[in-house]
Amino acid sequence: MSEYQRPPVPRVGMVGGGQLARMTHQAGIALGVDFRVLAGSPTDSAARVCGDVQLGDDRGLADVSAFAKSCDVLTFDHEHVPEPVLREIEDGGAVVRPSRAALQHAQDKLRMRTRAQELGAPCPRWRAVTAIGQVEAFAAETGWPVVLKAASGGYDGKGVWVAADSAEALTVLQRAQENGVRLLAEEMVAFRRELAVQVARSPYGQLAVYPVVETVQRDGVCHEVIAPAPGLDDDKATAAQELAIDLAHALDVVGLLAVELFETEDGVVVNELAMRPHNSGHWTLDGARTSQFEQHLRAVLDLPLGSPRTTAPYTVMANVFGGTDSGVYRRYIHVNAKDPEAKLHFYGKVVRPGRKIGHVNVAGGDPADLLARARGAASYLRGDED
Amino acid sequence: MSEYQRPPVPRVGMVGGGQLARMTHQAGIALGVDFRVLAGSPTDSAARVCGDVQLGDDRGLADVSAFAKSCDVLTFDHEHVPEPVLREIEDGGAVVRPSRAALQHAQDKLRMRTRAQELGAPCPRWRAVTAIGQVEAFAAETGWPVVLKAASGGYDGKGVWVAADSAEALTVLQRAQENGVRLLAEEMVAFRRELAVQVARSPYGQLAVYPVVETVQRDGVCHEVIAPAPGLDDDKATAAQELAIDLAHALDVVGLLAVELFETEDGVVVNELAMRPHNSGHWTLDGARTSQFEQHLRAVLDLPLGSPRTTAPYTVMANVFGGTDSGVYRRYIHVNAKDPEAKLHFYGKVVRPGRKIGHVNVAGGDPADLLARARGAASYLRGDED
Numbered sequence: 001m002s003e004y005q006r007p008p009v010p011r012v013g014m015v016g017g018g019q020l021a022r023m024t025h026q027a028g029i030a031l032g033v034d035f036r037v038l039a040g041s042p043t044d045s046a047a048r049v050c051g052d053v054q055l056g057d058d059r060g061l062a063d064v065s066a067f068a069k070s071c072d073v074l075t076f077d078h079e080h081v082p083e084p085v086l087r088e089i090e091d092g093g094a095v096v097r098p099s100r101a102a103l104q105h106a107q108d109k110l111r112m113r114t115r116a117q118e119l120g121a122p123c124p125r126w127r128a129v130t131a132i133g134q135v136e137a138f139a140a141e142t143g144w145p146v147v148l149k150a151a152s153g154g155y156d157g158k159g160v161w162v163a164a165d166s167a168e169a170l171t172v173l174q175r176a177q178e179n180g181v182r183l184l185a186e187e188m189v190a191f192r193r194e195l196a197v198q199v200a201r202s203p204y205g206q207l208a209v210y211p212v213v214e215t216v217q218r219d220g221v222c223h224e225v226i227a228p229a230p231g232l233d234d235d236k237a238t239a240a241q242e243l244a245i246d247l248a249h250a251l252d253v254v255g256l257l258a259v260e261l262f263e264t265e266d267g268v269v270v271n272e273l274a275m276r277p278h279n280s281g282h283w284t285l286d287g288a289r290t291s292q293f294e295q296h297l298r299a300v301l302d303l304p305l306g307s308p309r310t311t312a313p314y315t316v317m318a319n320v321f322g323g324t325d326s327g328v329y330r331r332y333i334h335v336n337a338k339d340p341e342a343k344l345h346f347y348g349k350v351v352r353p354g355r356k357i358g359h360v361n362v363a364g365g366d367p368a369d370l371l372a373r374a375r376g377a378a379s380y381l382r383g384d385e386d
Numbered sequence: 387m388s389e390y391q392r393p394p395v396p397r398v399g400m401v402g403g404g405q406l407a408r409m410t411h412q413a414g415i416a417l418g419v420d421f422r423v424l425a426g427s428p429t430d431s432a433a434r435v436c437g438d439v440q441l442g443d444d445r446g447l448a449d450v451s452a453f454a455k456s457c458d459v460l461t462f463d464h465e466h467v468p469e470p471v472l473r474e475i476e477d478g479g480a481v482v483r484p485s486r487a488a489l490q491h492a493q494d495k496l497r498m499r500t501r502a503q504e505l506g507a508p509c510p511r512w513r514a515v516t517a518i519g520q521v522e523a524f525a526a527e528t529g530w531p532v533v534l535k536a537a538s539g540g541y542d543g544k545g546v547w548v549a550a551d552s553a554e555a556l557t558v559l560q561r562a563q564e565n566g567v568r569l570l571a572e573e574m575v576a577f578r579r580e581l582a583v584q585v586a587r588s589p590y591g592q593l594a595v596y597p598v599v600e601t602v603q604r605d606g607v608c609h610e611v612i613a614p615a616p617g618l619d620d621d622k623a624t625a626a627q628e629l630a631i632d633l634a635h636a637l638d639v640v641g642l643l644a645v646e647l648f649e650t651e652d653g654v655v656v657n658e659l660a661m662r663p664h665n666s667g668h669w670t671l672d673g674a675r676t677s678q679f680e681q682h683l684r685a686v687l688d689l690p691l692g693s694p695r696t697t698a699p700y701t702v703m704a705n706v707f708g709g710t711d712s713g714v715y716r717r718y719i720h721v722n723a724k725d726p727e728a729k730l731h732f733y734g735k736v737v738r739p740g741r742k743i744g745h746v747n748v749a750g751g752d753p754a755d756l757l758a759r760a761r762g763a764a765s766y767l768r769g770d771e772d
Contacts, residue, residue: 007712007714007715007734007735007736007737008712008713008715009715010715022415023415025415025435026412026415026416028435029408029409029411029412029435029734030412030671030729030730030731030732031718031730031732032715032730032731032732032733032734032744033715035435047437048437049411049414049415049421049436049437049438050435050437051433051434051435051436051437051439052435053437208726285416289726289727289729289749290726298722303718303719303722304719304722304723304726305722305726306722306726306727306729307726307727309727311697311698311749312697326393326394327394328393329393329394329395329396329418329419332417332689333689333690336684336689336690336691336692337690340594340675340676340690340691340692340693341675341692341693341695343416343675343692344416344417344418345416345418346416346417346418347418348393348415348418349393350393351393358418363675363697
């Protein structure tokens with residue numbers, strides 16, 4: 001295609017071909033920018049729909065570096081590009097947003113905790129642990145059970161373990177060391193519920209913060225999100241938003257920052273950080289003036305940010321997980337007929353039990369009603385009500 | 387890609403690679419269906435972004451027929467596939483929605499007027515004309531000027547002419563005959579304003595009707611749309627919606643039907659029909675629970691239709707036309723900063739003066755304010771305020 005035929009717009013490259021890239025592609029279409037993805041497989045969620053797909057290893061230097069050279073701005077669908085790779089492509093002159101320096105706080109929980117503590121952000125008590133004696137000393141302060149977390153990665157498909165006693169902690173510690181995984185111990189927070197807040201930040205320094213949402217987790221997996229978090233008092237909501245803003249500034253985040261929080265009796269404490277569009281913001285597709293995907297693109301392109309204002313009093317998102325029946329599409333008929341206001345977002349994935357294959361948003365006035373409807377639709381789509 | 391790797395979802399093929407296909411692609415991503423386009427060029431609006439593009443002649447039998455065979459359902463971005471081509475692919479067993487029999491009423495204004503009159507739909511007085519004497523006889527009843535329309539196509543890039551007198555009518559008639567264009571004469575309607583209403587209809591027979599909108603035309607080109615039409619009395623609005631519903635039923639439309647109307651002192655009269663997503667429905671992307679593009683896909687897939695409910699009291703759409711400066715992207719900075727609530731939708735087109743390259747939606751409470759903002763953004767993006 002000759003340059004004459006290409007409108008003079010920037011090309012954004014997203015590393016990783018998952019559903020976040022898929023939904024960012026939708027936003028890129030409206031903005032009219034060139035959007036391309038680096039995907040591991042043509043069957044990746046974004047690769048199935050995006051017109052400009054580069055196939056390659058989305059964690060390896062050669063492919064990420066070549067991809068970066070083809071783009072004006074590089075951003076990410078996931079946090080799995082190793083730091084040395086990021087360093088080399090930045091040294092090579094690529095515009096990487098968020099930068100390696102920022103992203104390390106989403107890649108490595110030890111660095112995140114260290115930095116958050118330096119900044120005075122409220123955190124659970126925590127300690128880096130390499131020997132069982134350290135875990136026991138920590139538990140002597142906080143009590144059992146103790147939460148053990150992989151600083152990055154994990155083993156057996158997990159990165160978080162709850163150890164009820166020293167024997168359980170020893171097993172985790174040994175298996176982690178066999179797998180070359182560094183651990184940190186965290187106190188078990190007595191939380192009321194889990195919250196999340198997203199903020200977008202541009203290189204210019206502009207910020208746009210979304211309302212604080214409630215995330216409903218089961219077995220450590222997010223199932224539903226209620227936006228905004230019902231009954232959250234204004235002081236706590238403002239404090240959570242200010243915390244996210246302060247972290248975004250201090251860590252020099254460009255793009256979206258999601259701060260996952262525990263709500264306690266006294267306030268909130270930081271659980272996890274993500275620097276990309278995030279499951280806790282999928283509700284924005286149908287409940288905010290600017291979706292998190294458009295906002296992420298605006299931020300990494302250094303465009304003025306869009307309004308994060310809600311378009312309904314409440315929006316509830318429910319993740320759709322695969323069940324044992326792959327025939328999800330034929331369930332559309334009933335789920336659409338039952339609730340013409342439910343918005344389906346599917347990721348083009350082959351169904352496997354427990355795999356996140358889409359989500360449903362329902363917007364309206366009564367969060368309990370919306371939660372029941374979104375949960376019901378997601379459950380029906382999984383096949384639970386057959 | 388093996389069947390195992392392809393989720394069992396239908397494949398919808400859209401003939402034509404324009405902006406309507408581009409925006410339908412966005413809706414198809416959320417629904418998780420396979421969506422492909424038949425585009426004339428890789429630089430077509432939809433071809434720039436869609437992951438599954440077939441290049442070919444989107445009006446010719448060979449390519450449309452091969453494309454139809456690769457899809458479960460065939461639908462259209464435009465009305466330009468000739469009737470004999472449609473007949474042949476339907477005879478070959480393709481599922482064509484809307485069907486050839488329905489689509490002819492959007493392809494041929496003589497057939498549309500004939501059928502609308504049979505159905506008792508309110509129309510301007512009209513007559514098929516092949517000789518100047520017929521135009522003069524018609525004008526003797528309606529008065530001059532007379533509107534002359536090409537039944538299909540046109541010449542010199544136009545399909546509608548206003549003839550002030552017999553001499554002007556003769557010129558149009560002669561040039562039309564030289565170009566093999568059939569004409570009809572229509573009375574010049576003394577309208578207050580122009581309206582449009584969209585209805586979706588599924589093969590099952592379900593209908594979903596959008597609010598009646600006001601369309602603001604200049605030089606025969608739609609510039610803005612205000613949804614719903616301000617100050618339209620309920621009786622007229624209901625009558626217009628019922629008219630659209632009746633036409634959709636009677637013409638056996640599957641997919642979207644747009645009915646363009648003149649509002650007169652007494653009621654409404656039918657101006658034009660389109661059987662596809664339509665410029666008068668672009669506001670639904672940011673102002674309705676279900677966008678027209680998703681609705682069209684639902685209808686042609688025979689899924690239950692989505693809610694056409696508005697999500698704001700008013701939404702105003704302004705088309706963005708190209709100016710003399712191709713650097714539209716750098717104008718994003720100012721237009722986004724000025725109005726963080728304005729939603730941009732760009733079509734990935736190279737800028738040419740007068741070419742429709744995108745649109746802006748603004749939703750809120752006060753239609754005059756929204757119109758000023760949408761118009762201002764579109765004007766600025768064109769380059770008028772430099």
